[in-house]
Amino acid sequence: MAAAIQSVADSGTWKAVPDVRSHSKCCYFSKCRRINDYAFRMKRQMQQQQHCGLCRSSEIISAAKCGHVLLAAANLDLHSVGTPMLVQSIASQDVRQFLWQFLSNRYQCWDRRLGKNNVNDLRFKHKRTQEVLWINNYCTRGRAKAKQVVLLPGTLAPSAFSWSKKISRYVKNGRYVQALELYRQIKREGASIDKLTFIQVLKACSILSALDEGKHVHSHIIQNGYTSDRFVGSCLITMYTKCGSIDDAFRVLMNMPTRDVVAWSAMIMGLVKCGLGEKALELFNKMKLEGIEPNSVTFVSVLNACASVVNLREGRCIHAELTQCGYIPDVYLGSSLVDMYSKCHSIEDACQVFNNIRTKNVCAWNSMIGGYVKCEHAAKALDLFLQMQRDHQEPSSITFVAAINACASLGVLEDGRHIHKLVLQSRLESNIFIGSSLVDMYAKCGSISDACRVFNNMPQQHIISWSSMIAGYVKCGQAEKALKLFQQMYCEQLEPNNITFVSVFNACASLEALEEGRHAHAQMTIGRCCAETFVVRNSLIDMYAKCGSIEDACRIFNMMTKRDVVSWSAMIVGYARDNRAQKSLDLFRQMQREQVEPDSFTFVGVLSACSSLGALEEGKLVHTHVIGCRLEKDKFVGCALIDMFAKCGSIYDARKVFSNMPTRTVMLCNAMIVGYAVHGCGKDVLKLLEEMCLEDVALDHTTFVGVLSACGHAGLLDEGQYYLEAISPLYGILATVEHYSCMVDLLGRSGCLTDAHQMIKSMPCLPTGSVWMALLGACRLHGNLKLGEAAAERVIEVDPGNASGYVLLSNIYAAAGKWDLKARVQQMRIQRQAYKPPGKTWIEVNKVVHSFVANDQEHPQINEIWAELKRLSVLMKQAGYTPDMRFVLHDVDDDEGEFSLWHHSEKLAIAFGIISTPTGAPLRIWKNLRVCGDCHTAIKFISEIVGRSMVVRDANRFHHFSDGICSCRDYW
Numbered sequence: 001m002a003a004a005i006q007s008v009a010d011s012g013t014w015k016a017v018p019d020v021r022s023h024s025k026c027c028y029f030s031k032c033r034r035i036n037d038y039a040f041r042m043k044r045q046m047q048q049q050q051h052c053g054l055c056r057s058s059e060i061i062s063a064a065k066c067g068h069v070l071l072a073a074a075n076l077d078l079h080s081v082g083t084p085m086l087v088q089s090i091a092s093q094d095v096r097q098f099l100w101q102f103l104s105n106r107y108q109c110w111d112r113r114l115g116k117n118n119v120n121d122l123r124f125k126h127k128r129t130q131e132v133l134w135i136n137n138y139c140t141r142g143r144a145k146a147k148q149v150v151l152l153p154g155t156l157a158p159s160a161f162s163w164s165k166k167i168s169r170y171v172k173n174g175r176y177v178q179a180l181e182l183y184r185q186i187k188r189e190g191a192s193i194d195k196l197t198f199i200q201v202l203k204a205c206s207i208l209s210a211l212d213e214g215k216h217v218h219s220h221i222i223q224n225g226y227t228s229d230r231f232v233g234s235c236l237i238t239m240y241t242k243c244g245s246i247d248d249a250f251r252v253l254m255n256m257p258t259r260d261v262v263a264w265s266a267m268i269m270g271l272v273k274c275g276l277g278e279k280a281l282e283l284f285n286k287m288k289l290e291g292i293e294p295n296s297v298t299f300v301s302v303l304n305a306c307a308s309v310v311n312l313r314e315g316r317c318i319h320a321e322l323t324q325c326g327y328i329p330d331v332y333l334g335s336s337l338v339d340m341y342s343k344c345h346s347i348e349d350a351c352q353v354f355n356n357i358r359t360k361n362v363c364a365w366n367s368m369i370g371g372y373v374k375c376e377h378a379a380k381a382l383d384l385f386l387q388m389q390r391d392h393q394e395p396s397s398i399t400f401v402a403a404i405n406a407c408a409s410l411g412v413l414e415d416g417r418h419i420h421k422l423v424l425q426s427r428l429e430s431n432i433f434i435g436s437s438l439v440d441m442y443a444k445c446g447s448i449s450d451a452c453r454v455f456n457n458m459p460q461q462h463i464i465s466w467s468s469m470i471a472g473y474v475k476c477g478q479a480e481k482a483l484k485l486f487q488q489m490y491c492e493q494l495e496p497n498n499i500t501f502v503s504v505f506n507a508c509a510s511l512e513a514l515e516e517g518r519h520a521h522a523q524m525t526i527g528r529c530c531a532e533t534f535v536v537r538n539s540l541i542d543m544y545a546k547c548g549s550i551e552d553a554c555r556i557f558n559m560m561t562k563r564d565v566v567s568w569s570a571m572i573v574g575y576a577r578d579n580r581a582q583k584s585l586d587l588f589r590q591m592q593r594e595q596v597e598p599d600s601f602t603f604v605g606v607l608s609a610c611s612s613l614g615a616l617e618e619g620k621l622v623h624t625h626v627i628g629c630r631l632e633k634d635k636f637v638g639c640a641l642i643d644m645f646a647k648c649g650s651i652y653d654a655r656k657v658f659s660n661m662p663t664r665t666v667m668l669c670n671a672m673i674v675g676y677a678v679h680g681c682g683k684d685v686l687k688l689l690e691e692m693c694l695e696d697v698a699l700d701h702t703t704f705v706g707v708l709s710a711c712g713h714a715g716l717l718d719e720g721q722y723y724l725e726a727i728s729p730l731y732g733i734l735a736t737v738e739h740y741s742c743m744v745d746l747l748g749r750s751g752c753l754t755d756a757h758q759m760i761k762s763m764p765c766l767p768t769g770s771v772w773m774a775l776l777g778a779c780r781l782h783g784n785l786k787l788g789e790a791a792a793e794r795v796i797e798v799d800p801g802n803a804s805g806y807v808l809l810s811n812i813y814a815a816a817g818k819w820d821l822k823a824r825v826q827q828m829r830i831q832r833q834a835y836k837p838p839g840k841t842w843i844e845v846n847k848v849v850h851s852f853v854a855n856d857q858e859h860p861q862i863n864e865i866w867a868e869l870k871r872l873s874v875l876m877k878q879a880g881y882t883p884d885m886r887f888v889l890h891d892v893d894d895d896e897g898e899f900s901l902w903h904h905s906e907k908l909a910i911a912f913g914i915i916s917t918p919t920g921a922p923l924r925i926w927k928n929l930r931v932c933g934d935c936h937t938a939i940k941f942i943s944e945i946v947g948r949s950m951v952v953r954d955a956n957r958f959h960h961f962s963d964g965i966c967s968c969r970d971y972w
Contacts, residue, residue, distance in 0.1 A: 164196040176204040202235040211243040234266040241270020269301040277309035303336040312344035335367040342371025378406035408441040436468040443472025471503040479507035505543040514547035545574025573605035584609035607640035614926040616648035639671040646675025649951035673706035682714025708742035748778020769799035803836035841905035852908040868911040884934040926953035
């Protein structure tokens with residue numbers, strides 16, 4: 001052996017540096033078979049110098065002879081002088097062979113430093129896999145027992161601690177699937193598992209919602225006897241609750257031998273996360289009955305439960321209990337209290353708690369800023385965000401999201417851009433939630449180009465950002481682009497979520513794109529989205545209703561096991577839009593029977609139905625409900641009430657509602673102007689317009705459409721011409737085709753047909769069918785056959801499917817006695833499938849709406865109605881009434897023509913009203929077409945004969961008859 005050492009030294013493997021003193025020490029320790037801390041300290045000093053091969057060999061041999069084989073091996077490699085000495089000194093052939101294999105690769109990645117720190121720790125640990133090398137023959141009996149070493153010499157195997165550490169690393173890095181696979185490997189190899197491993201595996205199951213895997217782990221926990229451990233039990237409860245198995249979690253809690261506050265808190269927290277806030281509060285009370293004192297974690301969970309169920313009373317009780325228990329509102333409890341009060345809409349209490357928090361971290365600031373946003377105090381949220389910056393508190397991504405949402409609520413584009421700059425400075429622009437919030441903010445502020453730029457610059461476009469961009473296009477009125485982006489998302493194989501589909505359904509509703517909506521509905525059904533949520537079902541109902549498929553909307557509504565107020569409102573509005581007003585009112589009554597509290601949108605739909613039916617009494621009853629719900633000051637409900645009263649013929653009630661509104665917005669003023677216009681109150685419209693200018697109410701396009709329409713109904717030609725000329729230079733509003741259509745109608749009613757025709761020719765925009773229809777109606781009124789033919793030709797050219805043009809032209813021919821031309825026009829209308837709705841008249845008697853058509857035979861009281869008409873005809877002729885045969889639209893003799901005139905639907909409705917209501921009671925009827933001239937004259941005579949006031953609403957306006965006089969003064 002000495003010769004071998006000398007040969008290696010001579011060969012220069014180590015540079016020989018004479019150090020007799022160090023060499024003597026090594027030999028001394030080797031002979032004495034001693035190895036102690038001093039020796040190893042000396043060894044480390046020697047390693048920092050250059051030693052001869054003999055010193056190194058002596059050191060290795062001394063360690064080997066003392067039984068510290070691994071410590072000796074820690075200083076070896078294949079070219080070490082001591083390697084043959086060490087291997088030869090080991091008695092066991094198995095270990096000797098194993099060491100040769102272990103030390104043969106100089107690039108092996110085993111960490112051999114463990115022995116330098118603890119001489120009794122007889123193992124090597126792999127740097128990458130964390131596996132441990134054990135050699136049982138050379139470890140002391142005590143250490144072997146403590147480590148529970150049962151492996152054969154030379155076996156490579158990880159310890160329980162190594163398994164736990166490796167699984168923990170997987171879970172920490174988000175590699176949950178690999179963690180579960182490693183756990184299965186442990187079970188296959190039969191290695192020992194400690195409780196830390198079980199805790200990490202349960203955490204992976206919780207995050208993956210792997211309920212079946214979690215149940216298997218639970219069975220292994222029972223086999224290993226860890227069921228009584230409180231930490232393992234709490235992790236089991238958390239796993240079951242996150243996987244949605246509340247019963248299993250509760251069973252674990254009840255089976256625990258000792259249920260401490262940790263287990264109770266885990267169960268309460270799990271219930272909150274599963275959306276079972278009420279049960280969490282019940283469990284909290286049960287915990288206190290069992291004498292368990294809650295800790296801060298428990299209180300945080302219970303406060304979250306109060307916030308989830310919006311239980312302000314219980315939240316205040318818990319706050320009081322916190323105070324009694326002596327808990328100082330630290331940053332975590334304080335943040336939970338702020339969040340609870342905010343979600344319970346008690347922003348004053350939230351602000352008080354926030355101000356009492358001594359040391360505020362970013363979590364506390366986020367809770368308060370988010371609370372202001374949730375309670376619709378966006379301006380205060382931005383102020384608090386600025387104060388946070390002044391206090392040098394670094395905002396987090398949650399802070400930026402709340403601040404950006406506040407800007408979106410206020411529509412403050414410049415503030416939003418400033419916060420965007422702060423995001424860029426904080427290098428958080430890649431955050432998905434911030435990017436999506438920026439897209440939403442820019443869209444709500446009307447800057448869709450900025451929203452699109454943020455979306456395109458996002459490094460990773462998540463489904464949240466896609467949904468925000470689609471919703472942004474819908475909010476900015478670009479529904480076509482929203483649908484294209486939705487299809488592009490599908491091409492990139494991204495799975496839409498419920499929020500995406502809601503935006504897509506809204507886009508289809510705005511475009512009335514029924515087929516695209518049905519296709520999106522089918523995609524949602526095939527995908528993994530849950531259509532059972534209220535918001536998805538309600539958006540589907542709204543989409544189908546607005547697209548004209550009320551049957552599909554009704555089918556979805558009937559499939560819903562639970563319906564909220566939005567569901568009912570969507571159906572009520574849908575029926576009203578589909579001209580099924582009676583069905584809308586019936587559904588509203590059913591909603592009341594089921595004790596669902598209506599909101600402002602419900603009342604808007606119901607009042608719209610009352611407007612369509614002209615059901616004044618029903619509308620007044622709904623108005624009573626509005627007052628009971630304290631919504632009479634709501635601007636949308638106020639507009640609907642004004643519109644309902646105006647369309648039901650009670651302009652006085654409409655004006656009363658308008659006067660009682662706290663603030664006059666342009667929407668309310670426009671509703672009142674349109675109401676005045678249809679009643680022919682032109683002077684009142686002009687007076688209201690002056691009041692709006694004095695009160696600095698912003699005028700818009702709709703305002704002047706109503707003003708010009710009122711001038712047309714009242715014959716205010718000069719005023720109408722003035723406002724049309726002044727609309728652009730004085731009010732800064734561009735005149736559109738609707739304004740010119742009203743002016744053409746005004747000129748035509750006034751008999752200025754040539755001027756009306758000239759205006760159409762000089763319009764700065766292309767005339768539409770409605771403009772030519774206004775001229776055609778004037779030609780029908782004044783009997784101008786030549787110009788009427790030209791106007792009808794343009795109407796049919798622009799809109800060949802509109803039956804009104806054919807009807808008006810055929811009426812002009814009938815009035816002129818040109819029956820062959822009338823028949824030709826009628827034949828053309830039939831060939832082009834331009835069908836007109838039949839003329840109908842409705843009247844409400846005892847809250848029941850009755851409808852009539854010309855020459856009606858179906859009404860149960862038709863004989864009494866005819867008898868009343870016969871009686872009235874005699875009295876009317878005695879008073880000077882003469883049938884106007886110009887309104888007989890068929891080539892018949894005078895007697896038959898007079899008979900057809902007497903059986904017009906409006907005369908039938910009035911006769912029914914006279915025989916069905918008390919003497920002197922006012923009558924209100926409404927007609928879907930323009931009232932004919934003969935009926936207008938007849939109603940004047942009837943109102944004087946029977947001594948009743950009568951309100952007649954036709955397709956254009958209202959006529960108020962009293963004592964033989966009409967409010968329109970025969971100008972309509």
